[in-house]
């Protein structure tokens with residue numbers, strides 16, 4: 001396992017981050033513990049969580065697991081997505097942010113969260129309100145660094161501008177979706193992150209399992225997430241995505257890799273990415289993602305994989321910028 005600097009924070013994180021969204025859901029307490037231990041054995045020091053994962057259960061399980069290792073680990077959580085049923089238990093209000101962090105600290109059984117994310121942009125709360133509340137949490141020592149997830153590039157830069165203008169704790173980290181069939185981040189988000197030296201943890205590296213090579217065009221049967229979860233089924237519903245996943249799976253096997261390992265390695269290879277956040281319901285699934293850390297993708301292999309799916313158009317409609325972006329990533 002290699003370690004990388006997380007943007008401007010000076011914090012060193014493992015090249016893979018372990019996501020805990022399955023903890024207490026697809027992975028029971030026992031399976032979650034086995035996943036956690038396997039991660040530690042492989043040198044992972046980076047764990048991603050959120051208050052909404054399993055309605056707080058993931059944080060509770062993670063809190064028990066990290067207790068004996070807290071100082072060695074970098075732990076995230078998030079607020080802002082609808083939590084339980086309260087009408088004010090969502091969004092970026094000062095009230096919700098402070099209540100959420102207090103509850104997360106209790107569940108995680110810790111005094112501080114290393115990176116605390118706004119889970120998504122809130123159209124109904126001025127960004128100043130959220131960022132001031134987050135700054136206060138940093139000053140109080142409850143949060144070390146601030147991140148934003150699912151923000152567009154302009155929303156992120158607006159947040160960066162406001163923190164600078166007000167001398168508040170900076171936005172250090174972003175968490176966008178990114179994988180071989182969801183490449184929108186390449187257009188503005190990842191170039192912005194490189195320009196600002198933001199830490200980048202990308203989620204959904206396998207397209208929620210699509211790129212694992214286990215789905216045919218019929219993805220409505222079985223226990224996998226795309227078969228049972230409507231939100232993910234809609235996100236990955238396009239038939240071209242299944243064609244691409246099939247082509248990618250065959251390519252991976254021909255190249256001598258498990259598709260899961262190669263899909264994670266492809267995300268990792270992007271220069272803007274600090275760490276893909278991997279996900280698994282069992283140690284067996286996890287091992288395929290962990291093997292990504294041993295893959296040193298050549299330019300040739302990286303380019304061949306990248307050609308399987310269309311690159312999104314450049315942000316300015318000028319083909320010259322598209323060419324520059326292509327060159328920048330190599």
Ligand SMILES: NC(=O)c1ccc[n+]([C@@H]2O[C@H](COP(=O)([O-])OP(=O)(O)OC[C@H]3O[C@@H](n4cnc5c(N)ncnc54)[C@H](OP(=O)(O)O)[C@@H]3O)[C@@H](O)[C@H]2O)c1
Pocket residue numbers: 018019020021022026048049119149150175202203204205206207208209210212214223224225226260277278279280281284285286288289
């Ligand atoms: N910020 C956000 O909004 C956001 C959103 C989503 C996730 N996240 C974070 O990112 C983490 C990873 O996201 P993700 O779980 O969506 O990532 P992913 O890598 O796209 O999908 C992981 C899923 O793929 C399947 N899988 C994994 N390894 C496999 C293998 N070897 N063979 C077959 N199937 C395999 C499993 O689902 P099945 O077994 O059910 O098919 C597993 O849960 C989460 O835990 C969370 O921490 C953040």
